Amino acid sequence: MIWSICGATRLKGIMRHKTSLLREELSKALLVALGQALKDGAPSPAEIDASFEIPREEKFGELSSNIVFKIAKENKTSPRALAETVKKSFDETLVMSPLAKRVEKITVEGPGFINFYVTQSEKAAVLFKIQSEGERFGRSQPAQKKNILLEYVSANPTGPLTVAHGRQAALGDSLARIMRFRGHQVTTEYYNNDEGVQINTLAASLRMRVERLVTQKDLDAEPPENYYRGEYLVEIAKAFIEQYRPTAPFEKYQKQFQTFARDLIMSGIRKDLADFDVHFDNYYSQEALGQSGRIERTLEELKKTGKVYESEGAVWFRSTDFGDDKDRVLIKSDGHYTYLTPDIAYHHEKFERGFDTLVDILGPDHHGYIARLKASQEALGHDASRLHVLIAQLVTLYENGKEVRMSTRAGEFVTLREILDEVGRDAGRFFFLMRKFDAHLDFDLALAKSQTPDNPVFYIQYAHARVESIKANFQKAGLDPPEADGKVLARLQSPAEMGILRLLAQFPEIVIAADRTLEPYRLVPYLQELAAAFHRFYADHRVVTEDKDLVSARMLLVTSVQTVIRIGLNLLGVSAPLKM
């Protein structure tokens, strides 16, 4: 049970609902001050709001505005001089304003930054907010609620998931969590390439393995170049033999070859994903798409746009009209579709299902694919800027400083399953998400496995567990439930405590940024910093003491840290253990 939301804390504060509005209040006050300083040519409220930022360093206050830089020139004054005038005017009105209780002072620094410093009670008020909102803290309403289809992993069922897919899975799942947390409507989908050339190749590869096993010939020979060559197919071949007891001629099993490996591999993929705690709302079958006739209909629609032509016996899409660097084949001269064609129909269908935003997560080999896919949707009348294609870059595994070879032999690779077995779900996910998805990722297996403070996952999780033991200690002491009001919270004064308050207040902004940029990794350095601030506090502040008010205040502080760490880890898909 979560201590803070089971009613143990009584909030007597009267400032509970004020905190979120401070920025707006300051915005208004600044506008007034600017109006007096300038007489005409004052910026719009939106411009002022956009000029606010959270200063990197604590000594520059809680909020900072760079508005004067934008308007000093057209007003023929220096930024610094304008800022001073604004400050003067602001100070004069502040005295009589209700803001006086919340804003301690404003200063002009550097070339003209206007910095706002808030009062201790204002800073501490974030604790009320966290206590009352609980697990929903940080969930600010997006300006625009989106209805998003997030497609990710979508690995061909021709082999087990690799580390690369693991990264995509971690990224997609975390993004879904973040977007949902923010209030967007999200549907997750796995596009299953369950028919086509690669499945035919898979069938042929399986047949070869079965034939070799049954006839006991060429068992150690390298499979042909274009076949799937992984050892996993030998296992599948054994299962096939177990089930069908095949005998020559093997042609008669063609249908079984076609589906057996595919379905077995797909169920393995689903199992891996489930163990990685990744779940999809839909699995979308390409085979079903083909049978529905949608591909043909989409082709007809494309033809009507006049962007389709025939040449050299093939059917082409004039994607160059939409910025692609060359036209693309839709139907090969042998009559088969290219890979692109069903995918165009699939994305068209996604838009037609009513989603206003599509997000695809693809591997780095799909880089050149984006332009043509966007071109096709543009041609079909969709807004291509609503299709976001994220390319998750490659993962290199290291163990004790040495690279773990991705392919020692043809068809051999490190699987997601191995990562799960080696380092576990939490560390696996965390490490996959630690870096920007479009940057190459170095994954240190030894570090991920280690249970020392060097390992960022353990460092953060430990902070969460540590709060739990403080709570246990508090209960053991048999103290009354903490009571909190402004007077009690005023006891939080030390730099370590103020640093934590500052970080807690920033959490909502971090979530917004992660959502806007589709970058879950932004939570990682934040959580590391929050955990570090907590450990620092812990080192020289005792929570459970004889001082009743101080105990209340600090209990509120540490449980708030625990709540925010839990929310943050949860958004990454990493567990927040109470004991380790």
Added chain:
RNA sequence: GUGCCCGUAGCUCAAUUGGAUAGAGCGUCUGACUACGGAUCAGAAGGCUGCAGGUUCAACUCCUGCCGGGCACACCA
């Protein structure tokens, strides 16, 4: 050759998307436990942000040209 991404401390990466004295972790060196979990904490050293120009009040960030690395450039999927 063309297009996209990247070049920041010895190593792995940040930098609020154009803001203030470029920050963390690891590694190196020096310290702290009869206290709620030392699975922790404090301190030091370490930089011409690949190079050269340009735009700006302000450039790691944007523009141009080089140098170095990665990826993509199929009637493959």
